[in-house]
Amino acid sequence: MKLTKVMKGVLAAASIALVGSFAQAQQAGGSLVFLVQPEPPTMAGYVSTSGPIGLLGPKIYDGLVDYDNDGKIVPMLAESVDVSPDGKTITFNLRKGVTWHDGEPFTSEDVQFTIMDVLKKVHPRGPNSFKEVTSIDTPDAHTAVFNLGNPAPYMLRALSSYESPMVPKHHLEGQDIKSAKLANNPVGTGPFKFVEWKKGQYMRLDKNENYWREGRPYLDRIVGRFVPDASTRAAAMEKGEVLYAAYNAVSNVEAVRLNKEKDNISVTTDGYSMINPMALLEFNTKEGPFTDASVRRAISTAIDRQYMIDTIFFGYGKPATSALSSNFSATGLHAVMPNYPANGDVAAANKILDDAGYARDGNGVRMKAMFDLIPYGEDWKRGGQYIQQVLGEIGIQVELRYEDVPTWLKRVYHNYDFEMNLNYFYQLSDPVLGVHRHYGTNMIRKGTHFVNSSRYSNPELDALLSAGMTTPDATKRAAIYLDIQNILANDMPVVNLFELEFLVVYNTKLKGAYGSAMGAYASFGDAYLD
């Protein structure tokens, strides 16, 4: 009894000491400890778009530009951007006096190398984003001129430090980019320098004293902590050991509770508008039980999207109404399609399967299938169990499979050894960047993650996707995407379930970390502790 009291006292003292060290900070100084979940595989954001890399990478690497909460372009490494009237020449005027963390100067050669030799070749989305870039001229050290085959307005939305980090040519030139040492010892131009990576525990970044923005960053240090257990993460947030958690590092149920019970903890859905995440089902359209589009339509019809949002994600989310997120309504591209009922219609789904001639056997089973679940935690497992039940109601008996991340990625994107897969994709700020990769025939890239694993191939759709890429006129573009959404609502190689609304859970002591549309994937140069 006595011992526990002493222990409690020690723990309380320790947590006061921790909180105290934050509280001393005024505008400048102090350490920000935040949650990174899961631990990133590497820090090579130029090779992998894996989420946790995005939480730390943009603190170390800068992009050419950033985007504010209204989506407007904010200068970063590029002081200004000039687009020629025909849209085929884009000139970036680079900031002078910027140096890499190792002291070497940042020049237009780095930009040329990053785009042409790194992002266009090894980045998962780079080949699409920079497809039209044929060459980059470097008339002087501070000017980079992009020459495009066709106008590509969407490209200007893909230049953030998360999507297209500028990397040092002198650390990668002449090496195999995918296995270069830079992956674990990042050297950028960003506000924070990489110091230490204690595997399984934390990554420490210290203030870059020579940062090109005067007086920034405010913070002396950023520490990303890796805590595998969900309850421990929530407890760390509650105790004030960590001040910031994004991308469901603190689960929605705990976030809602903390927001309600704690005065100093708040919750926001801001900071994800450029990410635009969509929960979905991918189908193997080449082999197995889901080669028939009518079965996929029946599944889309049966699932109660609103129920999944309400129970599993505690109300955060919006039912999907087409292949495109409703966030694209702002640009006029989104349209509401049939076959996406918000509340699910089991009777209608049964009718689709009856009409298609799938008879039930003695146990009421029409077909059996394997159902893989994205191994990103229990929310997804529960979602899978719900879908399993609903599919049972329409005579599709599925068995759930929940593996570790590498096995799952290999199964779905290397071996195509799956039938139905619960997943989520980032639709990003333009369909060209985030949506085309699910459906284009050119995006059937064996071994590349998060592309067209359904192996859906439709020449008519391919033509429309190409037109969507190169048509700058908004009205014409909307018409093209209406056709695209109609085809996809009928063929459904992927069934979109709902637009995820991730939360940021933060301690109100942390200020200035919310000014970028990139949210948690931003540089945090303006963040400070109050």
Add this chain to the structure above:
Amino acid sequence: MADFWKRFSRNRQAVLGLVILCVVIFVAAIANFIFPTDPFLYSKFPLSAPGENGFLLGSDSIGRDVASGIAHGAKTSLLIGLIATLAAVFIGVIFGAFAGYYGGIVDDILMRITEVFQTIPSFVFAILLVAIMKPSIESVVIAITVVSWPAVARLVRGEFLGLKNREFVQACHTLGMSDLRIMLAEILPNCLSPIIVIGSLMVATAILIESGLAFLGLGDPNVMSWGFIISDGRSMLRVAWWICTFPGIAILITVLAINLVGEGLNDALNPRLRERN
């Protein structure tokens, strides 16, 4: 038999354990009648407290009935415990019998193999095995079997070592009986009591290992078990205490009951303890 029962019932706790165990088995047996629907069936009433919306023990995050889960989970837990134990005893008896009976090089080889398994911490080993195979009910049973049999092997070897030079075994040799027949028909029946005792205790351990694996997310996602409910409800402990608590109590009393029964069996079957009281 009556004699056995008399000795068993002398241990009050063992009788209590047996009663509890019978209740658990009964609930498992009638689970399909009292909760005829799938325990995974969702409802429109997530996170109902016990008693609310007709859920005796509350509902979980997608409105599944915790009581139904516990009843159906009892079936899973008991079956896994039983099957894994039978398999472990089978393998353990074979290893132990041959090692103890033949001695020498056979003993050396078999016991070194056994020791390899014994040196790895059993729960960590079970996690590793399930992680390598895909999490399914079969792989869980295999993992529990693999980590459990060495104890049986060592016990059986000891018994065989002690019995193989006794007069009745030598008599069998003189009669010209085959080794296999001597082992199976003569020696094995004489060491059944300790095997039954260790087996009964292993059922309890197996249930705990299964729950532990499910708790860590390594259970079969298609099968309802106690560990599964706890693992699912763990992150909601602060919001909905009932999801974890009731299956936790179920595990506690079942494991306790099996241990008490095992203790009682030990008292009843161990000849050296017969006159203890």
